[in-house]
Structure formats: structure tokens, C-alpha cells
Amino acid sequence: MTMRYFVKALVGENQISSFTVDAADERAARAQAKSQGYAVLAVKPARIAVSFDGLRKTPFPTLLFSRELLALLTAGLSLVEAIETIAEKEPRSEIRKVVDGLRQRLREGQSFSMVLEIYPDAFPPLYAAMVRASEKTGNLPQALERYIAYHEQADSIRRKVINASVYPLLLLVVGGLVGLFLMFYVVPRFSGIYDEMRGDIPFLSRLLLEWGRILEAHSLVVLGAGICGIAAIGYALAMPQTRAALIGALLKIPALGERAKMFQLARLYRALGMLLHGGIPVLTAIDMTCGLLGTERQVQLRAAAEKIRAGGQLSQAFHEHNLTTPVALRLMRVGERSGRMGEMMERTAQFYDEDMARWVDWFTRLFEPLLMVLIGLIIGTIVVLMYMPIFELAGSIQ
Secondary structure, X not given: OOEEEXXXXXXXXXXXEEEEEEEOOHHHHHHHHHHOOOEEEEEEEOOOOEOOOOOEOOOOOHHHHHHHHHHHHHOOOOHHHHHHHHHHHOOOHHHHHHXXXXXXXXXXXXXXXXXXXXXXXXXXXXXXXXXXXXXXHOOHHHHHHHHHHHHXXXXXXXXXXXXXXXXXXXXXXXXXXXXXXXXXXXXXXHHHHOHHHHHHOOHHHHHHHHHHHHHHHOHHHHHHHHHHHHHHHHHHHHOHHHHHHHHHHHHOOHHXXXXXXXXXXXXHHHHHHHHHHOOOOHHHHHHHHHHHOOHHHHHHHHHHHHHHHOOOOHHHXXXXXXXXXXXXXHHHHHHHHHOOHHHHHHHHHHHHHHXXXXXXXXXXXXXXXXXXXXXXXXXXXXXHHHHHHHHHHHHHHO
């Protein structure tokens, strides 16, 4: 499980920069930044940065920048002209400041990859490494196309999960509001009506109506306790340690844990494929992609890198340290024989992306009706317990 950390580091001789990295813990975040050549000054968990006007800092749109840059380069503009065009059309001051910095340093004669490394918060290390590799071949548009494809494929599963969770979340919100309305408004009204029938009310109905009496007598206390409880839960979920413990508990569920492993390995294969395809050496690519994995997988990946450094094959090293599946292992061996390891890594990631998409679709189709049944049972139980004394009274009259 990875979290986001703010890193303050020294870039070059006297340039201090702050950026974020995804890592399992502070030690992994520090190691990831050091592996990229930064002199780390401080590392701390990322928090939502809010200014005095209540607005968050605008993140740099790396994907949009790459698409615009690719379109301008393909149209025949030089790199400096393309950067100038992007800066001129950008209305947001924070983003234009970064693009102007790129333009100024390019005019001073610095290489594009070196300039990108000065802004690690806007351009991740994978991006700068990809551009550095393209400078050796002189084919920056192809490298941009590869990064755009990588980014879109990496976000496809996340978008599917978010889209699939919209309807269940809507059901939970609506069902929760209906339940709260019944428990905090309807039940207290019914408790007053049944005051004279206390001896004739069934036990479960009596418990429910007793809750209504308590709520009616101590509404402010219950409301304050509820608000404090919600605030405490929100504060706990905002802590990285709490989120890590919660996600760790969820991943212990066999089905979810296996899918989480496939998701992490797919990210690793896709990033390695992009870097290897761009000409980055295997060990360098492994060091750069280590932060994409959780703590356990990072240890396994570093052990596999040591075996490769000692002369072992990549497929065998990954297999011995539980970083492959049967499909991935076969495709890696094909890549080693044909010399197309980058392409095989990307195909493996695509295979598991499609498998993950099918699983998300299946889980959504199963979870939505189960959730509807559960909410219906809860609300129906409350309603039946409220009206049960009326049914019994009608039966006694007959």
C-alpha cells in the first residue's frame, strides 16, 4: 500500500525544490528520492495544502501539457516555440509560472530533461527519464506518445472503479438518509403514541421506541455526540497511519488481496515497459519504479534487482521473488528471447488491466443488488417494528 509524501530536496547546487512521491513509508519515500539523484532535506506525509482563501494549490496538468506539446511538435514547431505557445495560452498563473521557467531555461541552453528535473512536483521522475532517453535518439514526439498512452492506461482502472462506485455510494447515502429520518424523527413521534400500550408492545418494538424516548428527551446530547463521532472518524481517516491500517486489513481478504497484487504488478509492468521501450537500462528502470509498489513488493523487487545485477535473467529473478504470474512469466521469457522485453511488459500490463476491468464489472453487478437488499431489510425492519403494535392491537380488537 502506497501513500503520498512531501519531499524537500536540493536540486543541483543551490536549487531547493519540494515535490510529492508515492511510497509505502517515509523511509521508502526518502530512498526513492535519493535514487533519482536528489539530496533529501525533509520528508513528511502529504496533507491537503489550503491557502488563506480556502483554495487548494492548482496541480500541474502533466497529461494535458504532454498532449499539447506533442500536437505542436508534430505540427512542425521547435521545442522552444512549442513551450512559448503553451505559456502564451495558459490563463492560470501557477501553471504559467512553471511553463515560463521551462522556456527560460531552454533558451539558456539547458537540455529538456535537465529542466524537467528542476520541477519534480510537476513532472515525475518517470517523465524526466523518458525525455532523457528520447534525447539520445532525437525522437521526443514518440516518447510523449508513449507517456500519454502509459498515463491513460494507468488511469483506466481507476476511472472504472470510480464510475462503478457512484451508484453504490448513492444507494448508501439515500438509504442512510432515510434510516436517519426514521430513527430521529418518525420513531420519537411513534414512541409518544404508544406510551399507554407499553405492556402490550413486543420486545423488539419496545427497544426501538425506547430509543425514540431517549432521543426526544436528550436530542441535543445525542446530536452533539453524533457530530463528535463523525468528526473523530474523519480525523482518524485523514491520518496516513489509520488509512494504511484500514487498507491493510481490507487487503487481508483473499479476493481483494489478490486483486490488489495484480493491480500493483500491472502498474510495475507498465512503467517498466515504458522505460525499457525508451532505452532506459533494466536496473535503472527498476529503481525508478520501486515506489509504485507496497512495502512487501518493494523488498521483493530490490531482491530481484540484486539477482539481476549479479547476472541473473529478469524473468527468473522476478519469478523467484513472487513478482510474476504464469502469464507474465511466459511473456517475459518471450521478451528475453526476442529482445522485446519492453513490449512484452506492456502486453502483460494490458492483459491484467483487461482482467481487472472484467472483475470490477462483475463485482459491481453482484454488489449493487446485495446492497439494495441490505438497505431494504434495515429500513423494512424499522418500519415493521414501528407498526407491529398497531397490527397486534387490530388483531386483539377482531
